[in-house]
Amino acid sequence: MAQRSDRLALMAFAAYSILGGGNAVGVRFSNQELDPFWGATLRFGLAALLMLVVMFATGHRLPTGRALLGASLYGLLAFGGAFAFAFYALVELEAGFGQILLSVVPLVTLLLAVLQRLERLRRSAVVGALLAITGVVLMSGLTLEGPVPLLAIGAAFGAAICFAQASIVVKRFPPVHPIVENAVGMTVGAIFLAALTLVSGDQVVLPERSDTWLAVVYMVVIGSGVVFTLYVVVLEHWDASRASYGFVIVPIVTVLVSAWLLDEKLGYGLIGGGALVLAGVYFGALRPAHASKSQPDVEHV
Numbered sequence: 514m515a516q517r518s519d520r521l522a523l524m525a526f527a528a529y530s531i532l533g534g535g536n537a538v539g540v541r542f543s544n545q546e547l548d549p550f551w552g553a554t555l556r557f558g559l560a561a562l563l564m565l566v567v568m569f570a571t572g573h574r575l576p577t578g579r580a581l582l583g584a585s586l587y588g589l590l591a592f593g594g595a596f597a598f599a600f601y602a603l604v605e606l607e608a609g610f611g612q613i614l615l616s617v618v619p620l621v622t623l624l625l626a627v628l629q630r631l632e633r634l635r636r637s638a639v640v641g642a643l644l645a646i647t648g649v650v651l652m653s654g655l656t657l658e659g660p661v662p663l664l665a666i667g668a669a670f671g672a673a674i675c676f677a678q679a680s681i682v683v684k685r686f687p688p689v690h691p692i693v694e695n696a697v698g699m700t701v702g703a704i705f706l707a708a709l710t711l712v713s714g715d716q717v718v719l720p721e722r723s724d725t726w727l728a729v730v731y732m733v734v735i736g737s738g739v740v741f742t743l744y745v746v747v748l749e750h751w752d753a754s755r756a757s758y759g760f761v762i763v764p765i766v767t768v769l770v771s772a773w774l775l776d777e778k779l780g781y782g783l784i785g786g787g788a789l790v791l792a793g794v795y796f797g798a799l800r801p802a803h804a805s806k807s808q809p810d811v812e813h814v
Contacts, residue, residue, distance in 0.1 A: 522750035529743035530759035534766020536736040537611055538774055540603045542728035548715035549600035554706040555719075556729060557592050560737035561703045564696035567738070573693045583686020584697035587679050591741070592702025595675035597709055602668035613767075613787045614669040615676070617645050618760035620794050622677035622753050629681065632754065637796055644793030651786030676760070680753040683745060691745035699737065761794050 543552040576584055603611050620641055626632040683694070710717065720726050747756040764787065 518750055522747050525743040525746040526751075526756070526759055529740045529747065530762035531766055532735055532743075533740045533759060533763045535731055535770055536740070536763075537599075537603060537615075537767045538770050539728040539732040539736055540600055541607075542725055543720075543732070544600065544604050546720050546722055546725045547718070548710075548713075549604050550597060550706060550710045550713050551715040551717055553596045553600040554703060554710050556732045556737065557596065557699050557703040557706060559729070559733045561696065561699035563733060563738050564692065564699055568692050568696040571692060573690055573696075575697065576687075576689050576693060578687075580687040580689050581697065583682055584689050584694050585701045586686070587682045587694060588698025588701035589705055590675045590682060591679035592699050593705030593709075595672045595679065596702070597706060598668040598672035598675065602665045602672065605662040605665040606669060611665075611669050613648075613764040613790055614666065615673050616760050616764045616787075616790055616794050617670070618673045618676050619754055619757040620645060621673050622680055622757045625674075625677050625681060626753060631681065631684075632752075641793040641796040644796060645790045648786040648789030648791075648793060651789060677753075677757065680748060680757055683748045684753050688749065691742045691749070694745050695738070695741050698741075761791055764791070 540552070543556070547555065575581065599611070599615075602614075606614075623632060624634075624642075627634045689697075720729065744756065744759070747759075
């Protein structure tokens with residue numbers, strides 16, 4: 514039974530890692546026509562409606578008490594905070610570059626877990642962080658024309674922190690069915706993004722171009738509904754750090770798709786720096802995770 518469960522988690526992990534690679538490209542298409550916060554609101558407003566329909570159609574009910582609180586915090590971080598940062602960052606950053614910056618999520622997750630006393634700090638995590646930072650510096654110096662957009666890079670790291678903490682929230686609060694977790698989470702995230710849209714003064718308009726609508730449909734159905742449902746499935750079976758390893762694979766898919774659809778160049782800085790970032794995340798978070806079985810289980814809040 515345990516072997517079957519781990520096989521299911523592995524399949525879900527592989528699927529969300531590959532399918533998630535199109536998200537950053539979809540955001541780039543959206544940002545070409547829509548203001549960033551409104552684009553994020555449109556995406557998760559539609560995704561929330563889709564997940565709520567699926568939730569009620571499959572006979573699930575809304576959680577209560579601390580389970581509802583946990584799902585709401587997950588949504589505020591994973592969809593509200595993370596994608597507000599991500600959509601803003603991808604106004605200036607190329608999809609491949611932005612997604613490679615997000616590949617530090619497993620390492621950030623590990624470090625946050627240490628701060629919250631869920632895991633022990635390992636020397637490999639520090640070495641991995643240094644490798645990742647070196648890779649970011651290399652990419653920034655060789656792949657972008659003109660000055661490095663520091664605010665955009667900072668926003669990308671803000672998204673990484675939100676994604677990392679969101680996975681820890683899922684582990685710390687009472688478990689909720691993946692469909693329900695995302696239905697509640699996306700609803701909360703969409704409300705937060707809508708408020709941000711009003712405050713920022715983003716123009717609220719519907720897309721006119723067919724490629725923008727195709728990107729929105731992909732992000733709503735596949736990039737949100739399918740990918741994050743699979744992600745929560747993985748979180749049900751693996752610890753937070755291990756579940757976030759998909760962020761190491763996603764950039765590879767994103768770089769290839771963005772080079773194909775957006776004609777983004779595969780420069781030596783992007784390739785060399787990206788390799789260092791991925792090596793850092795692997796060395797600091799992926800490889801040591803096999804020893805996580807010896808660590809105490811996480812208790813729900």
